[in-house]
Amino acid sequence: MATEETDTNGDGLADALGVDSHSAGEAVGMPQLDFSSFPNQIFWLVITLVVIYLILNRIALPRIASVLADRAGAISNDIAAAEDLRNKAVEAEAAYDKALVDARAEAQKIIADAKADIQKDLDVATSHAEAEIAAKTAESESRIAEIRDGAIDSVREVANDVAKEIVSVLGQKADANTIKAAVEQRIKS
Amino acid sequence: MAEDAAEGGLNIHPMDQFVVKPLFGGTEVNWYTPTNVTLWMALAVLCVVLLLVVGTRGRAIVPSRIQSVAELAYGFVYKMVEDVTGKDGLKYFPYIMTLFIFIVFSNFLGLLPMAFTTTSHIAVTGVMAMAVFLFVTILGFVKNGAGFLSVFWISAAPLVLRPILALIEVISYFVRPVSHSIRLAGNMMAGHAVIKVFAGFAVVALISPVSIAAISAIYALEVLVSFIQAYVFAILTCVYLRDALHPHH
Numbered sequence: 139m140a141t142e143e144t145d146t147n148g149d150g151l152a153d154a155l156g157v158d159s160h161s162a163g164e165a166v167g168m169p170q171l172d173f174s175s176f177p178n179q180i181f182w183l184v185i186t187l188v189v190i191y192l193i194l195n196r197i198a199l200p201r202i203a204s205v206l207a208d209r210a211g212a213i214s215n216d217i218a219a220a221e222d223l224r225n226k227a228v229e230a231e232a233a234y235d236k237a238l239v240d241a242r243a244e245a246q247k248i249i250a251d252a253k254a255d256i257q258k259d260l261d262v263a264t265s266h267a268e269a270e271i272a273a274k275t276a277e278s279e280s281r282i283a284e285i286r287d288g289a290i291d292s293v294r295e296v297a298n299d300v301a302k303e304i305v306s307v308l309g310q311k312a313d314a315n316t317i318k319a320a321v322e323q324r325i326k327s
Numbered sequence: 328m329a330e331d332a333a334e335g336g337l338n339i340h341p342m343d344q345f346v347v348k349p350l351f352g353g354t355e356v357n358w359y360t361p362t363n364v365t366l367w368m369a370l371a372v373l374c375v376v377l378l379l380v381v382g383t384r385g386r387a388i389v390p391s392r393i394q395s396v397a398e399l400a401y402g403f404v405y406k407m408v409e410d411v412t413g414k415d416g417l418k419y420f421p422y423i424m425t426l427f428i429f430i431v432f433s434n435f436l437g438l439l440p441m442a443f444t445t446t447s448h449i450a451v452t453g454v455m456a457m458a459v460f461l462f463v464t465i466l467g468f469v470k471n472g473a474g475f476l477s478v479f480w481i482s483a484a485p486l487v488l489r490p491i492l493a494l495i496e497v498i499s500y501f502v503r504p505v506s507h508s509i510r511l512a513g514n515m516m517a518g519h520a521v522i523k524v525f526a527g528f529a530v531v532a533l534i535s536p537v538s539i540a541a542i543s544a545i546y547a548l549e550v551l552v553s554f555i556q557a558y559v560f561a562i563l564t565c566v567y568l569r570d571a572l573h574p575h576h
Contacts, residue, residue, distance in 0.1 A: 168342060170449045170516060175347035177358035179450040186368040187455075190375050191425045198379035199421055202401045205386050205394075212388055 290325075297321045339527030341520040345447055363443040364451075371432040371445070379428070400428065404561065411565035415572055422462075423568075426455060427561040434515060434553035438546070447515035449508060452560075456508035459564050467571035478574035507563055514556045518549040 169175070298314075298321050305312035350361045378400070382393035390398060404427050408420045430446055437444025445451050467475035479496040481489060522545050529538040 169345040169347060170447070170512065172347070175356050175362075175364075175448075176450045178347060178356050178360055178362055179364050179445070179448055180454050181358045182362070182365045182368050183445070183451050183454055186372055187425060187429060189372050190429050191421065193372070193376060193380060194425055194428070195421045198375075198383065198397075199401070199424065201383050201386065202379070202398055205383065205388075205390075206398060206401070208386075209388050 294321060294325060297325065339524055341523035341527070344443065344519060344523060345516065347448075364445055364448075367433070367436055367443045367445050370436055371429060374432045374436065375428055404428075407558075407562055408565055411562060412569040412572060416565065416568055419568055423561055423564055426459075426564060427557055430455075430511065430560055431554060431557035434557055435550075437515060437519065438549055438553060444515050444519055446556075447512055447519060449512045452508035452512040453504070455560075456504040459507065459567060460504040463564075463567045463571045466568075467574060470572060471574055475571070475574045478570050482575070503567065507560065511556050511560050514552055518545065518552055521545055522549065 298318055301317045301321055302312060302314070305317065347356055347362050347364055349356060350363060350366055353360075356362060378393065379397050382391075382397045385391060385394060387394060401424070404424045405417075405420060408416050408423055412419070433444065433446040433451075436442055437447065467478070471477075479493045479500065481492045481496070484492050522542055525538045525541045525545065529535045529542070531538075
């Protein structure tokens with residue numbers, strides 16, 4: 139540092155040895171022990187400390203304290219708000235779950251109803267069809283019986299005619315009733 | 328200054344950096360003269376204003392970097408006062424903050440090249456230590472009356488030993504301002520003087536690499552010491568304050 143103006147060789151050694159030869163501003167053994175500078179340092183120190191104290195006490199410390207308090211308040215507010223929102227979310231989830239369960243139950247009910255309806259329709263249709271089938275069957279059977287009766291009559295007639303022809307071919311005269319009785323007897327047996 | 332004689336060609340004046348000089352010429356140092364003391368103390372005040380006032384002017388909930396540092400400093404000292412002296416010590420927090428912030432900025436400013444370290448002067452640290460000592464002693468008697476004297480009477484010790492311990496306690500009590508001030512001034516002075524001595528050796532080409540490495544190392548150490556000594560000064564102040572507020576061990 140600025141050693142030029144105090145560059146007096148030998149003086150330093152003399153000072154170190156305790157030779158009290160320093161004039162103001164000259165190199166001394168320990169400037170810290172140069173009591174002539176004490177009033178000056180103490181004066182400026184007191185001013186500095188008072189100024190710093192006033193700055194801190196009036197402006198800086200209250201401001202920082204309020205900032206820290208605000209931040210603590212904001213943080214606790216935010217935490218409370220977050221807690222609130224979380225509770226709301228939990229509620230919403232519960233409501234959603236409930237709605238889901240309800241919807242499922244509703245769907246099951248609808249499915250069961252639809253099944254029952256279909257079953258009913260099916261039953262009606264089935265019984266209808268069965269009745270129709272039964273009627274058709276009965277009709278068919280009666281027609282078959284008719285046809286069969288008709289066929290028997292025809293057979294009988296043919297048999298009578300054939301029998302009469304056979305008898306007349308054999309040269310005998312047969313009376314119609316006898317032949318008829320005989321054919322009747324044969325058909326029954 | 329022994330180096331002058333020993334090294335011959337070397338001009339090493341490690342203590343010159345501590346000389347109090349008038350700022351505007353002349354050699355007279357009156358009590359009111361603006362000196363390098365004034366300059367560097369004013370710079371310390373400026374730093375305090377920049378950090379703690381300008382830095383916090385945003386009052387931001389989410390702090391800027393400099394506001395974070397200001398809050399950190401505030402929280403650091405606040406917590407120290409609270410931890411050491413207890414809740415009732417908090418009303419003295421601005422005083423301790425003043426001392427701490429002044430010392431820490433003076434120490435760091437003193438580390439700048441060409442700087443003058445105000446806290447390396449026993450006059451400065453001595454006034455602060457005496458102020459703490461007187462304040463704490465008066466406060467102790469005001470708060471506790473004669474009961475403050477029980478700070479010297481160690482009730483935990485065996486009865487026979489108590490008078491001897493009381494004597495030791497009294498002596499150590501009155502030595503407090505001395506150790507309090509010399510610790511800070513001595514640390515700052517020694518570090519700066521050592522750096523200066525090594526800097527003086529750096530002109531010799533042969534040893535200059537070693538010298539420069541040593542300066543770097545000691546400078547790093549001094550940065551640490553600057554903070555630690557401010558912290559020590561503040562925490563000892565807190566300890567003394569606790570004794571005044573709660574003299575019964």
